[in-house]
Structures are given as C-alpha cells and as structure tokens.
Amino acid sequence: DSGVTQTPKHLITATGQRVTLRCSPRSGDLSVYWYQQSLDQGLQFLIQYYNGEERAKGNILERFSAQQFPDLHSELNLSSLELGDSALYFCASSVMDSNYGYTFGSGTRLTVV
C-alpha cells in the first residue's frame, strides 16, 4: 500500500456520460497530480493541485476538470466521455513539488463503451 488511495478501481460507462474519480493523497502530502496512461501515449500529465489550489495544467481536455478539497482529497471529473478516453487514470502525491518525486496510487481503469 503506497498510502495514496484511488477509487473506484474499475469503471465502465457509456459514451456521453460523466464520471468522477477520487484520490486521497499520502498523509502529509500537499500536492496531488493526475495522469492519464494509455497504451500508445504513456503517462501524460493532466493537472496538479497544491494545498487546494490549481498549480499547473498539462494535456487536460476541456471536458475534464479537477479540484482539491480542504481535506486535500482530490476529484477528477470526466464528462461527455468518448471511446478514446478509455485509459488508466493515476493520482500521485508529493510533499511539495515534483522535484521530490511522487507516490502513485493504484489507478482507476476507465472503460468507455
């Protein structure tokens, strides 16, 4: 157990639908990162939150959004889902910024049918 908790582990949904992925960071970590991993693209950075505030955006689609709550857990919202959104979504956490590396959760496997 890495200390980073992601739920659910698996999610199957239809095109056009909206889903929410949840992440609880490791105790003491203030930064949360979301990544998407598909077979052909590898791990792609989506967005970072630090202590409740958005800090950086990567290749995140406008249909996707995220937030970090006062208790530091984070949610990634994916809407108007398309078949191409099927992927593994990982959350990672760190004490401050990425210069110290991350601890990853076990991921949510999203399948859009």
Added chain:
Amino acid sequence: EDQVTQSPEALRLQEGESSSLNCSYTVSGLRGLFWYRQDPGKGPEFLFTLYSAGEEKEKERLIATLTKKESFLHITAPKPEDSATYLCAVPNQAGTALIFGKGTTLSVSS
C-alpha cells in the same frame, strides 16, 4: 521542449543475463531523474532518484547511473520477478510535473 526518451521499448532476457536500459533527456537545469517500476495494471513504484552526474544508486539487482545527458538502469543477473515496465522521469522546467518516458518493458524468462 522537455523530453524523455527510453530505449529499448522492449527487452527479453534469460534469467541471469545482465543488460542495461537507457533513458535520455532534454531539459535545462536537471533537478533530479527518477526511475519507477510498473507492473501491469498497477501504479508506478518508486525505485531511485539521481541528482548529479556520476551518481550511482543500487537496489538489489538494479544499479542506476546518471550522466549529463542520460541515465542507465543496469540489471545484474535478473530473475523472472524483475519482469515489469521501467519508467524514467524528470521534472519539467517549472518543477510542476514529472515528464515520463514511454518505458522499457522487460521480460525475464527462466
């Protein structure tokens, strides 16, 4: 543009057959290079951080080294349980995210 390139994409070894994985990067002012191991369907697991050229770190059968332009992950006398995808990553210039290579998938057969 910050980039991380790993080679080879896939590597098949016999048990006990040592080899090396390569990670080359283009980022100004390197502030650390990270190696992770990822098993199928699971999250990446941290292995090493290297900060300066010439640095070397060791964990069981793995030895990671760093030069000014690349890093190597040497696998000495591998066992089947070393089979996994090995990922290399560096922080982007702003320090806001790790940029990952696509990984090397290692298969070790007995």
